[in-house]
Amino acid sequence: MDAAAGELRAAFPAGRLVFESERLAEYGKDESDLGTFPPGVVVQVDSAEEVRTIFAIASRHRVPVVPIAARSGKSGGSLAIHGGIGVSVERMNRILDIRPGDLTAQVQPGVITGAFQAEVEKHGLFYPPDPNSLDLCSIGGNVAENAGGPRALKYGVTREYVLGLEVVVPTGEVLRLGRQTIKGVAGYDLTALFVGSEGTLGIVTEVTLKLLPRPRHVATALVCFPDVDTAARAVSRVLAEGVIPRCLELIDDVSVQAIARGSPFQLPVGAGAALLFETDGNDEEQVFAEMARVAGMVQGSASGEVIVAQNEAQRRDIWETRKYLSVALKTLAAAKLSEDVAVPRSRIPEMVARCREIGRAHGLLVATYGHAGDGNLHCNVLFDGDRERPAADAAVAEVLRAAVDLGGTITGEHGVGLAKRDFLEYEQGAEVIALERRVKAVFDPLGILNPGKMFPES
Ligand SMILES: Cc1cc2nc3c(=O)[nH]c(=O)nc-3n(C[C@H](O)[C@H](O)[C@H](O)COP(=O)(O)OP(=O)(O)OC[C@H]3O[C@@H](n4cnc5c(N)ncnc54)[C@H](O)[C@@H]3O)c2cc1C
Numbered sequence: 001m002d003a004a005a006g007e008l009r010a011a012f013p014a015g016r017l018v019f020e021s022e023r024l025a026e027y028g029k030d031e032s033d034l035g036t037f038p039p040g041v042v043v044q045v046d047s048a049e050e051v052r053t054i055f056a057i058a059s060r061h062r063v064p065v066v067p068i069a070a071r072s073g074k075s076g077g078s079l080a081i082h083g084g085i086g087v088s089v090e091r092m093n094r095i096l097d098i099r100p101g102d103l104t105a106q107v108q109p110g111v112i113t114g115a116f117q118a119e120v121e122k123h124g125l126f127y128p129p130d131p132n133s134l135d136l137c138s139i140g141g142n143v144a145e146n147a148g149g150p151r152a153l154k155y156g157v158t159r160e161y162v163l164g165l166e167v168v169v170p171t172g173e174v175l176r177l178g179r180q181t182i183k184g185v186a187g188y189d190l191t192a193l194f195v196g197s198e199g200t201l202g203i204v205t206e207v208t209l210k211l212l213p214r215p216r217h218v219a220t221a222l223v224c225f226p227d228v229d230t231a232a233r234a235v236s237r238v239l240a241e242g243v244i245p246r247c248l249e250l251i252d253d254v255s256v257q258a259i260a261r262g263s264p265f266q267l268p269v270g271a272g273a274a275l276l277f278e279t280d281g282n283d284e285e286q287v288f289a290e291m292a293r294v295a296g297m298v299q300g301s302a303s304g305e306v307i308v309a310q311n312e313a314q315r316r317d318i319w320e321t322r323k324y325l326s327v328a329l330k331t332l333a334a335a336k337l338s339e340d341v342a343v344p345r346s347r348i349p350e351m352v353a354r355c356r357e358i359g360r361a362h363g364l365l366v367a368t369y370g371h372a373g374d375g376n377l378h379c380n381v382l383f384d385g386d387r388e389r390p391a392a393d394a395a396v397a398e399v400l401r402a403a404v405d406l407g408g409t410i411t412g413e414h415g416v417g418l419a420k421r422d423f424l425e426y427e428q429g430a431e432v433i434a435l436e437r438r439v440k441a442v443f444d445p446l447g448i449l450n451p452g453k454m455f456p457e458s
Helices: 002-011 021-027 048-061 113-121 139-145 190-194 228-240 253-260 284-299 312-323 325-331 345-361 386-405 421-428 430-443
Strands: 041-044 065-068 085-088 095-099 104-107 162-168 174-178 203-210 217-225 247-251 273-281 306-308 335-342 365-370 376-383
Touching (some): 002 041, 002 048, 021 085, 048 065, 048 174, 048 203, 065 203, 095 113, 104 113, 139 203, 162 190, 217 312, 228 273, 253 273, 253 325, 253 365, 273 284, 284 306, 325 376, 345 376, 386 421, 421 430
Parallel strands (some): 041 085, 065 085
Antiparallel strands (some): 104 203, 162 174, 162 203, 217 273, 217 306, 247 273, 335 376, 365 376
């Protein structure tokens, strides 16, 4: 590492190298609660060419390279578990081009997702992927994790919007993958391979994104239920009726307790669970008619209250409450482990029930909320520190296996990273993992890029 650091000092201005331990510790953390794993040095890069220089140095000295963006990740993907060189793309934060005529945009990877959305909206355009961390996370991190969000139900996840990528691979090539057009089928779809590859195949230095015209009207409503089982069954019913709202979010009874402790929007007394949903479109009457239809479908089992957001402030309060639920849950217990399984939509009621039973068996509370409309549930195992940690770990393992047993996946959007690498085989099997390792070796024959992530450590 010392020799590599020496070469980095010669190749980069001192102001773009971080060696101080306090600052390195910041780069060594994300939102996964897995601990602090600082790299030996961080380089704040400005271009693909600079990333190429870093790979050359790292290859010569067999030093790990870890891509780091906004560090909002929840699976530990950006943690430098084997030290090495952290490549921070924070300075590559420019929107290069927005082309309303083509409905596309070109951005650097460090652009903050929410800032990009706000910018395209000024042109009457719409970038739908909306992770709840959108004010923190970056487009590059979203591409690496194939991030989703509430609107994925109607509009899909990041993958659906990535047309092309510029990527630097550890062997030194700067690859321009994909296309600038909406359609195009030439060659293997390597763009899709890189989306969701969790920073294990290459470092993304530019992204071409698809945009949509912005829907002119959005209606937001909350429906309260006596209990979570009734709410979960209502999700399945709405989707089975052939209605796809723009989002359909589940809030369970434990989450309701957390909200009661001071979230911006307060649910009516007696609510045991809730569904938050939105409809959108260009015709205001139609948007509200669709909202009434969804409300009608679920109301049969609702505890009576359908709350329609009356203005932008109320809508914002409802969404702030939902967005920061994971933070609010920390008022109920000293610690939590947060999983983001996904199951086929018809199995949502079963998955919710299994999470509760698993918690009960281990004497722990499990809060289940999330993007239930697309089957993606955030199961949060709450516990009180070191004494309960083994029980919490056991509960998490059971939650992940239950999702796979119900035909689902261990991660709907947060990625495998470090957090779930030991469970990938349960979902995919040894043969598929062996093939994936061979694919990685094509781009990264020395195994220097983000080692120890996604696959079980061999
Ligand atoms: C409160 C909260 C809410 C969240 N809600 C959602 C949600 O609704 N949906 C969702 O999908 N996620 C959500 N997340 C998780 C997180 O925000 C996403 O995974 C996000 O995509 C991470 O982006 P980032 O810029 O912070 O990346 P980081 O955390 O810095 O990195 C994530 C991964 O991407 C890799 N990486 C970063 N940049 C590059 C690059 N340029 N090239 C190659 N690899 C790279 C890193 O090595 C790492 O493996 C939430 C997180 C929080 C804290």
